[in-house]
Amino acid sequence: MLLQTNPYLYQGHSDIYSVTSHVMLTGRGANKFAESIGITMVPTDKLVTEYERKEWEKHKKYIAGVNEEFNTQAHDTVGAVALDSAGNVACATSTGGIRNKMLGRVGDSPVIGCGGYADNISGAVSCTGHGESILKVTLARLILSHVEQGKSVEDASQLSLQHMGDRVQGAGGAIVVSPSGQWAAAFTTKRMAWAAAEDDVLWFGIDPKEKLKEKLSL
Numbered sequence: 493m494l495l496q497t498n499p500y501l502y503q504g505h506s507d508i509y510s511v512t513s514h515v516m517l518t519g520r521g522a523n524k525f526a527e528s529i530g531i532t533m534v535p536t537d538k539l540v541t542e543y544e545r546k547e548w549e550k551h552k553k554y555i556a557g558v559n560e561e562f563n564t565q566a567h568d569t570v571g572a573v574a575l576d577s578a579g580n581v582a583c584a585t586s587t588g589g590i591r592n593k594m595l596g597r598v599g600d601s602p603v604i605g606c607g608g609y610a611d612n613i614s615g616a617v618s619c620t621g622h623g624e625s626i627l628k629v630t631l632a633r634l635i636l637s638h639v640e641q642g643k644s645v646e647d648a649s650q651l652s653l654q655h656m657g658d659r660v661q662g663a664g665g666a667i668v669v670s671p672s673g674q675w676a677a678a679f680t681t682k683r684m685a686w687a688a689a690e691d692d693v694l695w696f697g698i699d700p701k702e703k704l705k706e707k708l709s710l
């Protein structure tokens with residue numbers, strides 16, 4: 493399913509290599525490509541829920557609202573990072589973006605190195621939070637640069653989120669996994685719902701410093 497006019501990142505799609513060596517398409521070109529590989533097109537209004545329509549009515553002032561909101565609240569981005577038994581890492585980031593954005597706004601989520609990054613040398617990251625801030629500091633790549641310089645995934649995430657707060661006053665969160673299986677879920681927003689499956693244990697949390705665990709029945 494493709495939201496019309498949304499940027500469509502198709503890196504990793506199995507059909508891409510037979511079509512082009514580009515890694516990102518947007519707008520009309522993305523729609524044409526999606527159609528050509530059989531992705532179902534739906535009208536934009538079919539993706540608008542009643543709840544979101546009401547929230548949009550409430551938050552019509554973009555400039556005043558958006559940064560503060562991201563600095564305090566959790567949002568709707570869904571991210572995943574994974575490591576397989578052969579040592580391959582992967583990331584995925586999907587978002588509804590932000591409310592009341594300008595036509596043409598591109599957030600961090602589809603931009604490589606910002607909303608996500610994966611490299612078998614250093615690991616995989618998926619980010620959430622204030623997109624403009626994440627773009628300015630290239631958050632996903634920044635975290636992995638710290639990992640490449642010897643920091644643990646936990647320290648690398650904390651340092652990078654701290655840097656984003658200091659330099660551009662933006663809040664956010666990240667999940668990270670390294671090729672050796674170290675992982676972290678870090679955030680500077682008030683809350684971030686996260687979970688991690690490691691062997692037969694499920695780790696999860698939502699508030700700062702919360703780290704609960706449950707044995708999985710496999």
Ligand SMILES: NC(=O)C[C@H](N)C(=O)O
Nearest residue numbers: 567569589599620621623
């Ligand atoms: N909920 C989010 O994380 C929003 C996303 N990062 C954006 O700014 O588009």
